[in-house]
Amino acid sequence: EIVLTQSPGTLSLSPGERATLSCRASQTVSAGYLAWYQQKPGQAPRLLIYGASNRATGIPDRFSGSGSGTDFTLTISRLEPEDFAVYYCQQYSSSPITFGQGTRLEIK
Amino acid sequence: EVQLVESGGGLVQPGGSLRLSCAASGFAFSSFWMSWVRQAPGKGLEWVANIEKDGSEKYYVDSLKGRFTISRDNAKKSLYLQMNSLRAEDTAVYYCGRGKWNFDLWGRGTLVTVSS
Numbered sequence: 001e002i003v004l005t006q007s008p009g010t011l012s013l014s015p016g017e018r019a020t021l022s023c024r025a026s027q028t029v030s031a032g033y034l035a036w037y038q039q040k041p042g043q044a045p046r047l048l049i050y051g052a053s054n055r056a057t058g059i060p061d062r063f064s065g066s067g068s069g070t071d072f073t074l075t076i077s078r079l080e081p082e083d084f085a086v087y088y089c090q091q092y093s094s095s096p097i098t099f100g101q102g103t104r105l106e107i108k
Numbered sequence: 109e110v111q112l113v114e115s116g117g118g119l120v121q122p123g124g125s126l127r128l129s130c131a132a133s134g135f136a137f138s139s140f141w142m143s144w145v146r147q148a149p150g151k152g153l154e155w156v157a158n159i160e161k162d163g164s165e166k167y168y169v170d171s172l173k174g175r176f177t178i179s180r181d182n183a184k185k186s187l188y189l190q191m192n193s194l195r196a197e198d199t200a201v202y203y204c205g206r207g208k209w210n211f212d213l214w215g216r217g218t219l220v221t222v223s224s
Contacts, residue, residue, distance in 0.1 A: 035210040037153075044203055044214035045145075045153065056212055088153055092209030096169045097155040 002027050002091050004100035012108040019076040021103045023089035028069050033093040036065055036074045039102075040085045048087075049074065081107075110134035110213065112204050117218030124194050124222075130187040130204030130215055138162070138182040141208035144189050146200040147217070154200075157189070158208055194222045 003026040013019055023034070032052035037045035047056040049065035052072060062077040076083055084107050089100040116128040130142070143158040157168045157178040166178050177190040187204050199222050205211030 033209065044216055045211075046214070047210060047212045050210045050212075090153070090155075090210065095167060097158075097209065099153040099155070101152050 001096055002029065002094055002098055004089050004091055004098055006087075006089060006100035006103045008103060009101075010104045010106060012106050013079055014108045015079050015081055017079050019074075019079055019083070019105060021074040021076075021087055021105070023067075023072040023074070023100050025070040025072070025091060028093075029072070029091045030093040032068055033091060034065075034067070034072050035090045035092065036063075037088045037090065038083075038085045039088065045088065076105075079105075112206065112213060112215035114202060114204055114215040114218040117202065117220045119221045119223065120194055121224050122195060122222055125190070125192045126194065126220060128189040128191065128202055128204075128218055128220070130189075132185045132187070132206075135206075135213075137185040140206050142180060142187045143205045143207060143211060144178060144187075145203045145205055145211065145214075146198075147203070148197075148200045151200075156202070159187070160208075191220070194220075196222050198222050 005024045007022045034052045036049040039045040048059050048063050053065045064075045066073050086102045086104050088102050113131045120126050144156040146154050159166050159178045163180050175193050179188045201217040201219050203217045204215045206213035
């Protein structure tokens with residue numbers, strides 16, 4: 001199975017700053033079959049990005065995804081207070097579908 | 109309103125069984141693959157299983173094959189997860205999600221606790 005490793009584990013930033021979250025795969029993720037989710041405490045995850053770089057419906061354009069092969073990045077251009085949450089990457093290139101362990105984005 | 113609502117969770121003893129349900133509304137349920145994803149307390153997300161639009165194809169994470177069964181009833185717009193031989197490590201919030209590979213709509217989840 002493809003193992004996804006996210007870094008950093010925790011990212012401490014202030015509103016207005018730029019956030020860069022990394023997701024590295026143990027094998028090539030074909031055709032950019034990688035997604036990103038945001039999860040806030042007590043809530044279900046929310047799809048942000050699919051196909052490595054496509055924003056899901058209703059997702060603000062401050063969220064962007066990039067990367068290919070084994071290295072992927074989620075960038076939040078200017079952090080809003082509501083962006084502080086846990087972020088997961090997920091690959092669907094091969095079975096089983098797997099998730100990274102998450103990056104916690106906290107207010108500095 | 110477009111939504112998914114899970115139910116059926118609760119406290120069950122090790123070795124017991126539980127059937128989770130997920131009721132869909134506001135969209136054409138029979139046109140979508142559906143999935144189950146779980147999250148142990150304080151942990152990350154784990155994909156459990158998915159099912160094709162008409163129920164003809166089903167896929168599971170290897171570690172759960174033989175104990176869990178996914179099914180659906182398109183007339184009732186419902187998704188199910190039958191869980192047998194439950195273990196402490198199955199304790200988690202179980203979410204249903206719309207989609208085969210990535211999930212653009214999630215329910216709020218139902219908590220399953222396996223404990224004596």
